[in-house]
Amino acid sequence: MASAGHRDTAEAARPLRPQALVPLVMIVAAESVVVFAGALWMLSGLFTGHAASAVTTLMLTVLLTVGGLWVARTSMALWAGRRWPRAAALTFQLFAVIIAVAILLPLSRWLALLVAAAALVAGGSLFRQDVVDWTTQDVAPDRR
Numbered sequence: 083m084a085s086a087g088h089r090d091t092a093e094a095a096r097p098l099r100p101q102a103l104v105p106l107v108m109i110v111a112a113e114s115v116v117v118f119a120g121a122l123w124m125l126s127g128l129f130t131g132h133a134a135s136a137v138t139t140l141m142l143t144v145l146l147t148v149g150g151l152w153v154a155r156t157s158m159a160l161w162a163g164r165r166w167p168r169a170a171a172l173t174f175q176l177f178a179v180i181i182a183v184a185i186l187l188p189l190s191r192w193l194a195l196l197v198a199a200a201a202l203v204a205g206g207s208l209f210r211q212d213v214v215d216w217t218t219q220d221v222a223p224d225r226r
Contacts, residue, residue, distance in 0.1 A: 099163070100212035107161045109204040110171050113178065114153035121146035163216050168208050175205040 125143045133139040153174055159167040178201035186194035207213055 099161075100210070100216050102207050102210045102213050103160065103216060106171070106204050106207040106213065107157050109200050110153060110157040110160065110174070112200075113174060114150050114157060117146055117150035117153055121150060160217065163219055165217050165221065168214075168217055172205055172208055175201040175208075 121143050124139055124146060127133040128136060128139045128143075152170065156167040156170040156174070160171060179198050182194040182197040182201065186197055
């Protein structure tokens with residue numbers, strides 16, 4: 083019983099999860115799914131004969147898989163209120179804008195606009211005060 087009471091006071095001290103965090107985490111999680119899909123697409127080229135080099139294809143597949151794991155872990159840590167994923171999420175949003183402009187814009191303006199808009203929404207959400215407060219709960223207010 084004593085531990086249950088201690089848990090209730092610990093949960094009461096923790097602030098509520100901000101609403102702006104929901105679209106941010108959803109966008110970052112969706113980006114991880116897209117990176118994993120890119121890894122599968124890259125790997126499929128090995129079996130369909132579209133790959134110029136098997137070693138290069140395997141290397142890019144591993145790189146995309148590790149990147150997808152990184153982005154997935156970032157979304158989970160943002161949801162949990164950790165401090166470190168804000169920098170990782172911002173870095174990935176910058177990558178998303180670069181990919182949208184450099185690669186997707188010549189192929190499809192609407193797809194490039196969608197990716198860039200999602201990256202800007204997620205990147206902007208990272209700087210909202212309620213999200214900053216949620217991800218810096220373990221830091222003194224004068225050090226935020």
